[in-house]
Amino acid sequence: MAILKKLLFFTALLLTVLLSGATGYSLIEGWSFADSVYMTVITVATVGFKEVAPLSQTGKLYTIFIILVGVGLVGFSLSNFTAFLVSGQIQEIFRVGKMQKRLSKLKKHYIVCGSGRMGSEAVKELIAEDRDIVIIESDEAVYQKHQSDGVPSIQGNATDDEVLIQAGVERAKGLLTALPTDMGNVYVSLSARGLNPDLFIIARGTDEASESKLLKAGADRVILPYQIGGRRMASILVRPEIVDFLDVMTGKDELSLRMELVNVSDSSPLADHTLKESNIRRETGGALIIGLIRDGSDMIPNPDSDAQIRSGDQLVVVGHVDQIKKLEQMAK
Incomplete structure (x- = not known):
């Protein structure tokens, strides 16, 4: 939203120049507000049109002041507007607004907090299952990739209640938190449970000690990737044919179950x-x-x-x- 704040600042700057200039002409020359605005516009735009009426000595000095100050401010604002348009930042504002409107309509959706190695795999699976999802991602580059792919996403800290609310946690069906630290996942589980008591929460943990903390914080299930990975490796080592068969049966092709x-x-x-x-x-x-x-x-x-x-x-x-x-x- 920093882009929008800058845009509003430059818009306010332009309006300030026009209104202050018009007010000065009205007070000094006694012109109507419309004539004063017209005089201010042709002065800061340096178009060289004829004045509304002959200027008094004070009016001439005031016009010099408007030229020195107003032309610079208007030029600065217009150059930044042009930069916004050229760099695509205006389009970004509209795209974010469209995304927010889309997020506000979601119900019974799934929220994925953190799309690292584990979270990204969960996102792929949910998309393959044709589920409505929202990703909360703090990394700018990863967030931009999700945006370009058309995946509903929010850039922010998933431990922040406002970010969870923006993702529609109060209307969501489930939440998966796969942040890189146990502390982050504990905070997300605690906040999400407080905002939606009926939410089904799955959290990533590192060991059995963190599992108990995550369950106390509000998680319904805790996934320990190192434990699961170790057990799977042992199963492949002892029963490779069975594991291969299950992989085929639960794959993504037409033969899978x-x-x-x-x-x-x-x-x-x-x-x-x-x-x-x-x-x-x-x-x-x-x-x-x-x-x-x-x-x-x-x-x-x-x-x-x-x-x-x-x-x-x-x-x-x-x-x-x-x-x-x-x-x-x-x-x-």
Whole structure:
């Protein structure tokens, strides 16, 4: 917003020159305000038009003062306006304004605080999932890249409440904080939880000690990348074929599988029927139910065919995108 402040300053400078000049002519020569403004404009613009009326001795001295001071100030302001236009800063103001308008309309979106190595991977995944996101980034170069890519983003400190509010934290569905320090992630978790008690917060931590602090600060889940990375490396070392298979199944190509949660509505034909009776696998072309979540917390892993589906249940399903979409239609 520094650009906008400069623009407002130069605009105020121009108006000050015109108004003070017009006021002086009105008081000295007794002219109308319109004539006084006209005289001020032709004087500072150095266009050489004829005066409104013959000037008094005082009026001539005042005109010399306006020329010496006003012409310089007007030239300074106009040169800066030209610099703004040439450098594209005016377009930047409009672009930021458009982005702010877009952010104000977002609801149930996801906020990513920090788009470093870990945060950028999360951003890629959320974009691939076609989710509405807002990135809070303090680095100018990274922020400009997000802007050029058309990704909603805000430059600022994610630990600042005002920045979180600007990102729509009060309307957001989830927040991921991947700042480089545990202290920063603790502050973000604490602030975000205070602004939105229902927000689902995931935080990056460095070790188990930081995990407990982040959970106390308000995070729902804590990701320890070094711990996860070490375990994955050990799994690849011991069971490389299994890990390779899972990577293929959860990739991004047409053969990959997705794991999703599907909500069962009150009017769904699946309600009050068993998994066997619902024929989900046949009706969807292969979607597989690997779990049931009941009342938002009770998990039933690998339910048998006689397990009954109730309205309000969440089905944990694995399948291709088209298969999951068919199941979502059945669950409505």
